[in-house]
Amino acid sequence: MRHRQNRRNPRILVWTLAAAALLAAAPPTTTSAPPNCPRLSGGWSGDNRAHLQDVIDSRGTCAGDTGHGRRPVAAFDWDNTVTKNDVTDATISWALRHDEILRPARWKATSAWLTDAADRALTTACGTGVPVGTPLPTATNSRCTDEILEIRESGRTMSGTAAFAGDWNHRRTVPQYAWVPQLFAGHTLAELSSYARHARAEALAAPVGSTRTLGTHTVPAYVRYYVQQRDLIRTLHRAGFDVYIVSAGSEPVTEVWSRGVGIDAAHTIAIRSVLDRRGRITTRNQGCGDVPANRGAAIPYIDGKRCWINQEIYGVRGAAAWQRQDARHRTAIAGGDADTDVTFVADATGAHLVVNRNKDELMCRAYDDADGRWVINPMFIEPLPRKQGLYPCSTSAYTAPDGTLGPLRRPDGSIVPDLADTVY
Incomplete structure (x- = not known):
C-alpha cells in the first residue's frame, strides 16, 4: 500500500485544529515557485514528494527573503533513514573479521553499565592470550565475535544474561549504542575512519539482500544509499538549506558515509569520543547541554538528538539545550526511522519525515499527525510488511527516562489512541 496515510477521524478534528494553532510555525502552503527552482525527483509514496517540495x-531560496537572518535547516538521522542498513554495524563487522578490536585491560572498564556477568563472558570468550592493547583474534575466535555482537545487538550475553545494568536516562542514551565507539578505544580517529572506508566499499559492492555469518550471527552484508534521500539532500542544498546528519552512531564512521551525499564533517553530528593525549579514542564521549564529558550518559539518542541539534546548530548552551526551542531555532525538515529519532523529528516546523520501520513511539506520533505535517514513507528498499494489530500508543509506546513504558500523550496531555499501520 503506497498512499500517504489515512485521514484523521472527524471526532478529533476540533482538537487537531486547536493543536495546530498552538504550534509555533504555520504549515507550509503551496507556492507558485518559478520553474527553475530545485525540484525533487524519484519515487515517493502518495503525495509525500509534493508535501516535501x-x-x-x-x-x-525560491521563497525569497524570509526575514529570519539565517539559512533554513534540515536534519536527518543516518542509519536506515539515508541508507538501508546500519553503517556502524557494517564497520563492526569488518573490524571483527580483520582483528581490529584491541583487548582492554578489563572489559568492565569499557562501559559504565557493563555487568560482572558480561565482563566474565567477554573475558572467557575473548581470552587473555594477547597483551592488553593489541588486537584480539576475532577473525578466528568465533566465541569472542559472538559475545561482542550479541551484546551490541540485544544488550545481553550469549547465555541470555543482562550485559548492562544500573541507572541511566533512557531518553538520553542506551548502553549498547554508547558501547560501539568504546569498543574502538585505543585506536585513532584516522584508523577508525579507515576501517569505515573499507567497510563502505565492501558493503556497497555486496548484492542487495545479501547476508554474512559471523560466529552464529547472521548480519546484513550490504548497505545502500537511498536514491530518494540522496536526491532530497541534493535538492535541499540547491534550495539554500543547511543540511545536517544527526546519528547515534560513531562520528568518524558516519562522516565517511555522509560525504557520499555531499555532507561534510562540520555538518555531521554523532557520538564524539574524547581522545587521550596521544590522540587515541577513550571510553568517554563529549557531553551536551549541562552534561559534561561522560561515559555514555548523553549521546545523540531520543532527547539527546534535540540537545545536540540545539547546541551544535543553534548555539543553545546549558540545560536549555534539552528543551524545545522557538520556531526560529528549530529545523524546517527532519527525518528519521526509529524511536531514537522521535524528539528531533517532532521538533521540525515544516515536515516530519518518517521512514516506516514499525517503531512504536515514532509511528504513533506520525499516524496521530497532530499538526498535519507528518510525512510517512515505506522503506525504499525491502519495505517491511504491514504491522499486525495496532500500535500500542495508549498503553506502552512512550519510554520514560527511567525506562518504564507508558501511554503516549499529545502536547495538551490527551492520550494518543492505538493506531493502525496504513503506509507500508
Missing part, C-alpha cells in the same frame, strides 16, 4: 519552495 512545498516546504522546500516555501522555506528555501
